[in-house]
Amino acid sequence: MRGFVTVARREIAENRMALLAALIAGMSPIAVPIVRNFHGAHASEERSLVVFFAAVTLAAGLSIALGFSTLSQGISNRQIGFFFARPLSSLTIWAGKLTGVAALALAAALIATLPTLLVNGGNLQMPFGWSLWLFLALALLLIPVSHALSVLLRSRSALIGADFLVFGLAALVVALAARPLVRAHAVIALRWGLIGVAVIVWLGVLAAGYRAVARGRTDIRAAHRALSPVLWSAVLGGALLFAGYTAWLLAATPADLQGAWGTFSSQGRYAVLSGELRHRFDYRPHFVVDLRNGRFLKIHPTGSAFSSAAEKMIWIDERDGELYRLDLASRAWPPQPTRIILSSRWGSLALSPDGERVAIVESSFGKRSISAYEVSTGRLLAAASLPDKSNGRLCFVGQDRVRVYAGNQFAAPTELFSVAIWELDIPRRRVDRVGELGQIRRRTLLKVSPAGDRLLALDRPTGAVTLADARSGRPIAAFPPASNVAKRNARFLSDGGFVLAEVLGKSDARLRLFDRDGGEFRTIALPNAFFAVAGEEVAPRRLIVVCRDRELANWTTQAVLLVNLDTGEVREVARGLHPVGVWAEWMGDDPSHFSLPGSDATKLFYAAAGNSLVYFDPLTGERHAVLGPHRP
Amino acid sequence: MTTPREAAVSLERLMVRYGHATACEDVSLSVTRGAVYALLGRNGAGKSSLVRCLLGQQKPTAGRAFLFGEDVWKRRASLMARVGVVPEEPDAPPAMTARQIADFCRRLYPSWDQAAVNQRLERFGVPTDVPFGKLSKGEKGEVMLAVALGHEPELLVLDDPTLGLDVVARKALYEELVGELADRGTTVLITTHDLSGIEGIATQIGILKDGRLVLDEDAETLKSRFRRIRYGNQMTETRSAYGTELDVFEAVKVKVRGWGVDAVVSNYDDVSFERFRQTDGVVDAEIAPMSLEEIFLAVAGEGPAEKAIGAQIAKGASR
Numbered sequence: 046m047r048g049f050v051t052v053a054r055r056e057i058a059e060n061r062m063a064l065l066a067a068l069i070a071g072m073s074p075i076a077v078p079i080v081r082n083f084h085g086a087h088a089s090e091e092r093s094l095v096v097f098f099a100a101v102t103l104a105a106g107l108s109i110a111l112g113f114s115t116l117s118q119g120i121s122n123r124q125i126g127f128f129f130a131r132p133l134s135s136l137t138i139w140a141g142k143l144t145g146v147a148a149l150a151l152a153a154a155l156i157a158t159l160p161t162l163l164v165n166g167g168n169l170q171m172p173f174g175w176s177l178w179l180f181l182a183l184a185l186l187l188i189p190v191s192h193a194l195s196v197l198l199r200s201r202s203a204l205i206g207a208d209f210l211v212f213g214l215a216a217l218v219v220a221l222a223a224r225p226l227v228r229a230h231a232v233i234a235l236r237w238g239l240i241g242v243a244v245i246v247w248l249g250v251l252a253a254g255y256r257a258v259a260r261g262r263t264d265i266r267a268a269h270r271a272l273s274p275v276l277w278s279a280v281l282g283g284a285l286l287f288a289g290y291t292a293w294l295l296a297a298t299p300a301d302l303q304g305a306w307g308t309f310s311s312q313g314r315y316a317v318l319s320g321e322l323r324h325r326f327d328y329r330p331h332f333v334v335d336l337r338n339g340r341f342l343k344i345h346p347t348g349s350a351f352s353s354a355a356e357k358m359i360w361i362d363e364r365d366g367e368l369y370r371l372d373l374a375s376r377a378w379p380p381q382p383t384r385i386i387l388s389s390r391w392g393s394l395a396l397s398p399d400g401e402r403v404a405i406v407e408s409s410f411g412k413r414s415i416s417a418y419e420v421s422t423g424r425l426l427a428a429a430s431l432p433d434k435s436n437g438r439l440c441f442v443g444q445d446r447v448r449v450y451a452g453n454q455f456a457a458p459t460e461l462f463s464v465a466i467w468e469l470d471i472p473r474r475r476v477d478r479v480g481e482l483g484q485i486r487r488r489t490l491l492k493v494s495p496a497g498d499r500l501l502a503l504d505r506p507t508g509a510v511t512l513a514d515a516r517s518g519r520p521i522a523a524f525p526p527a528s529n530v531a532k533r534n535a536r537f538l539s540d541g542g543f544v545l546a547e548v549l550g551k552s553d554a555r556l557r558l559f560d561r562d563g564g565e566f567r568t569i570a571l572p573n574a575f576f577a578v579a580g581e582e583v584a585p586r587r588l589i590v591v592c593r594d595r596e597l598a599n600w601t602t603q604a605v606l607l608v609n610l611d612t613g614e615v616r617e618v619a620r621g622l623h624p625v626g627v628w629a630e631w632m633g634d635d636p637s638h639f640s641l642p643g644s645d646a647t648k649l650f651y652a653a654a655g656n657s658l659v660y661f662d663p664l665t666g667e668r669h670a671v672l673g674p675h676r677p
Numbered sequence: 678m679t680t681p682r683e684a685a686v687s688l689e690r691l692m693v694r695y696g697h698a699t700a701c702e703d704v705s706l707s708v709t710r711g712a713v714y715a716l717l718g719r720n721g722a723g724k725s726s727l728v729r730c731l732l733g734q735q736k737p738t739a740g741r742a743f744l745f746g747e748d749v750w751k752r753r754a755s756l757m758a759r760v761g762v763v764p765e766e767p768d769a770p771p772a773m774t775a776r777q778i779a780d781f782c783r784r785l786y787p788s789w790d791q792a793a794v795n796q797r798l799e800r801f802g803v804p805t806d807v808p809f810g811k812l813s814k815g816e817k818g819e820v821m822l823a824v825a826l827g828h829e830p831e832l833l834v835l836d837d838p839t840l841g842l843d844v845v846a847r848k849a850l851y852e853e854l855v856g857e858l859a860d861r862g863t864t865v866l867i868t869t870h871d872l873s874g875i876e877g878i879a880t881q882i883g884i885l886k887d888g889r890l891v892l893d894e895d896a897e898t899l900k901s902r903f904r905r906i907r908y909g910n911q912m913t914e915t916r917s918a919y920g921t922e923l924d925v926f927e928a929v930k931v932k933v934r935g936w937g938v939d940a941v942v943s944n945y946d947d948v949s950f951e952r953f954r955q956t957d958g959v960v961d962a963e964i965a966p967m968s969l970e971e972i973f974l975a976v977a978g979e980g981p982a983e984k985a986i987g988a989q990i991a992k993g994a995s996r
Binding site for chain 2: 047048051055059123124125126127129130131132133134135137260262263264266267
C-alpha cells in the first residue's frame with residue numbers, strides 16, 4: 046500500500062502543472078457571462094454550462110493525454126526500469142500510476158469548477174440535469190483505454206494490424222447483431238446490450254493494460270504481445286456475447302409474452318399478439334399465432350389485417366415497408382412478399398373478405414391516397430388521392446368497394462368535427478365522397494354493422510351514441526349524454542340490432558336492446574354494477590357482459606355475466622376474465638371487425654390469474670389456457 | 678558451477694531474441710556471493726539484455742535467471758529489496774531532484790540509510806536540488822549509484838556505469854565501489870568497457886561474444902593461463918611442416934609479423950612452453966603476461982572469420 050501511494054503521489058507531482066492550468070481554465074466560466082453581458086440568474090446558468098463543459102473536457106483531455114504517456118512511454122524508452130528496479134510489484138506500479146493520473150484529472154476538473162462555485166454561491170445548475178460526477182467518472186474511464194491504445198501504437202509492431210482486424214471484426218459482429226434491434230426500435234434493449242459490451246470491453250482493456258505492464262515491463266513489444274490476446278478476447282468475447290444476447294432477445298416466443306394483447310381473426314383461431322416480453326426490455330415483436338396448436342410466426346408490422354371470410358392475413362413490415370401476406374391455412378408459414386411497398390412504411394389497411402384484395406390509405410409528402418391491390422400478384426387495381434389530410438379508418442364493403450371514414454386525428458379532445466365518408470369503387474377506379482358524419486370528437490369509436498349498412502359512433506368521454514347510415518352518415522337515432530347515465534358503450538348484434546350497456550348512478554347498470562333502426566324493445570337490469578361493458582355473442586342472442594361490483598375494482602375481479610337477450614336472464618359464469626374482443630375493439634381501428642357468434646373469437650378471454658389467454662365457453666363452462674406464462 | 682541457491686546470481690541457458698535477431702544464446706553463469714563479476718563484451722554483445730533479464734525487467738525467450746536462488750521473473754518485487762541497480766541509461770524521472778529521488782526510494786525499502794546517501798552525494802559533489810534531467814551524465818550515474826547503495830543491497834548490478842564518464846567521475850565510482858566491497862562484501866555484477874578500471878576489482882570474468890558466453894572464469898586463473906608468445910620461425914633441414922609448433926597450446930590469436938609470430942595462448946603452462954621452445958625452427962621464444970584488456974581483445978576483439986584467416990596466414994607464411 047505504501048508503494049502504491051508513493052507511486053501515485055509521484056505521478057501527481059510529475060504532472061502538477063495541470064492543476065495550475067485547471068485553475069486558469071476555471072476562470073473562463075466567469076469571464077464568458079461578462080463578455081456576453083449576462084446578468085443575474087442568466088449569468089449563473091451560463092457559468093454553470095461553461096464550467097460543466099470545461100471540467101469534463103479537462104478531465105477527458107488529461108485522462109487521454111496522461112493515459113497515453115504515463116506507462117507506455119516509460120516502457121517504450123525503458124525509463125520505467127527505475128520503478129521495476131525497486132521492490133514494487135507490477136500491480137503497484139500500474140495501479141499507482143493510473144490512480145495518480147485519475148486523481149490528477151479529477152482534481153483538475155474540480156479545481157476548474159471552484160471559481161464558478163464561489164461566484165455562484167455554491168450553486169451549479171448542470172445542463173439538462175446531467176450529473177457532473179457521472180460525466181467525470183466517464184472521462185476517467187478513458188485512462189486505461191488510452192494506455193492500451195498507446196501500447197499498441199508505440200510498439201510499432203506488425204501485430205497492430207491483427208489488433209485492428211479484430212476490432213473491425215468485432216465492430217462488424219456488433220453492427221450485424223444490433224441491426225435487428227435497431228429495425229425493431231428496441232432502443233432500451235439495444236442500449237443495455239451496448240452498455241454490456243462496453244463494460245466487458247472496458248474491463249478487458251483494463252486487464253490487458255495491466256498485463257502489458259506486468260509481462261512487458263521494459264519491453265514495449267513484449268508488452269504489446271501480452272496486451273493483444275487479452276484485448277482480443279475481451280473485444281471478440283464482448284461482441285460474441287452481444288450477438289448471443291441479441292439472438293436470445295430475437296428468439297422470443299409467444300410463451301415469453303406477459304399480458305399479451307392483440308387482434309384476432311373473426312373466427313378466433315388466429316391472433317396477432319404483442320406485449321411486454323419477459324426480461325427483454327422494449328423488444329416487442331408481434332406474433333401471428335395459431336391458438337389451437339401454438340404455431341407462431343414473428344413479424345414486425347406497422348399494421349395488420351385478417352380477412353373476415355378466409356384464413357388469410359396481411360401486414361406492413363416496418364423494416365422495409367413491404368406488404369406481406371400469409372395463408373394461415375397452409376402447412377408452412379413462410380411470409381410471402383407481395384411486392385407492394387409503401388412509401389411511408391405506415392398506413393391504414395383493410396383486407397377484402399376473401400383475402401384477395403387489400404386497400405391501403407397512406408400519406409406521402411403531405412398527400413393522402415388510397416390504393417387497392419390484388420394481393421396474390423401485387424397488381425394495382427385502383428388508386429386515387431384523398432383530399433382530406435386526416436387519418437382514415439377503412440373497411441371493405443363487399444369485394445369491390447372500400448369505405449373510408451376520414452376524421453381529424455389532430456383535433457383537440459373536446460373539438461367537434463365531421464368525418465368525411467369516401468368510397469373507392471375498384472372496378473371504376475374512382476373515389477367519391479358519399480357522406481359525412483357530423484359533430485364527433487377525436488376519441489369517437491366507429492363500428493360498422495355486420496351487414497355494413499349501419500354505423501355506431503360512440504363518443505367515449507361523454508358516452509354519447511349515434512346510430513347512422515354507414516354510407517351517408519345520416520343519423521338514424523341519437524343517444525346524447527344523460528344525467529342519469531354515468532358510462533355507456535354500444536355494440537352491434539349479429540341480427541343487425543345493437544345493444545347499449547349503461548351504468549346508472551353508482552350501483553346499477555342496464556342493457557338496452559334496439560333493432561336495426563334504433564327502436565328500443567327491451568331493457569335488462571344489471572343490479573349492483575359500477576361498470577358494465579357488453580362483450581360478444583357466445584351464441585346467437587347470448588351476450589357476454591362484464592361487470593364490476595365495486596367502484597374501485599379492476600378487471601382482475603370483475604364478473605362475467607351471460608345474458609339471454611330473449612328472456613332477459615342474467616347469470617354470472619366467471620370472474621377475473623376480460624373478453625379479448627372488447628379490448629381489441631377498444632384499441633383497434635377496424636370499424637368492420639365483428640366476431641361471428643359462437644366462434645372461438647367470442648370465447649377468448651384474458652385471465653387475470655397467470656396473465657394468460659384462456660378459452661372459456663360460458664355455455665358449457667369449458668375452460669383451458671391457450672397462451673400464458675407457459676407455451677400453449 | 679555454484680548451484681542457484683548458493684549463488685547470488687545464476688543464469689540457466691538464457692536466451693534473448695528480438696524477432697529473428699539473437700541477443701543472447703544459451704548463456705549460463707553463476708556469481709558466488711561476495712564476488713565481483715565483470716561481464717565484458719563488445720557493443721551489441723547482449724550485455725544489457727542479459728542484465729535486464731537478470732533484474733526481472735525482461736522475460737528471456739528461453740532459460741531462467743535466479744537471484745539468491747529465486748526466479749527473478751516471478752519474485753522480482755521482493756528480490757529488488759536486496760538489489761541495487763545502476764542502469765546503463767540513468768532512468769530516474771527527469772523532473773525529480775536527487776533529494777526527491779532519494780526520498781522516493783526511502784519510502785520503498787524496508788531499511789534505508791539516508792545519511793549515507795547524503796554523504797555520497799556530497800562526496801560526489803552532485804547538486805541535490807537540480808532536476809535529474811539537467812544533471813551531467815556523470816552526475817546522473819553518481820546519483821543512481823548513491824541511491825542504489827541507499828538500502829545496503831546484497832547485490833549491486835551496474836550496467837556499464839562508466840560509459841561517458843570522465844576520468845575523475847570514473848575514479849570516484851570505483852573508489853565508492855571498492856569502499857563498499859571493503860565495508861560490506863557486497864556481491865557486484867558489472868558490465869563495462871573500462872577494463873583497466875575493473876581489472877583490480879573483478880574476481881570473476883565473463884566475456885560475451887555474439888550473444889554467447891565464451892569465457893566465464895575466476896580472474897586470477899584467467900590471467901595465469903593467458904600468455905602472449907613471440908618467437909622467430911626459421912627453416913631447417915629437418916623441419917617437415919610449419920605452423921604446427923603452436924599445437925601444444927590453444928592459440929586464441931596468431932599474427933605473423935616480419936620478425937616472426939605473435940600469438941596469444943589460452944592454456945599456458947611452463948612445461949608446455951619448455952617443450953614449445955624445443956620445437957625445431959622456433960627461435961628466441963619469449964612470453965609476456967597479459968592484461969585483462971589484452972585478453973579481452975584476444976578473445977572478443979575479432980570475429981571468427983578473421984581469426985581463421987589469421988591462423989591460415991600464420992601457417993602459410995611459416996611454410
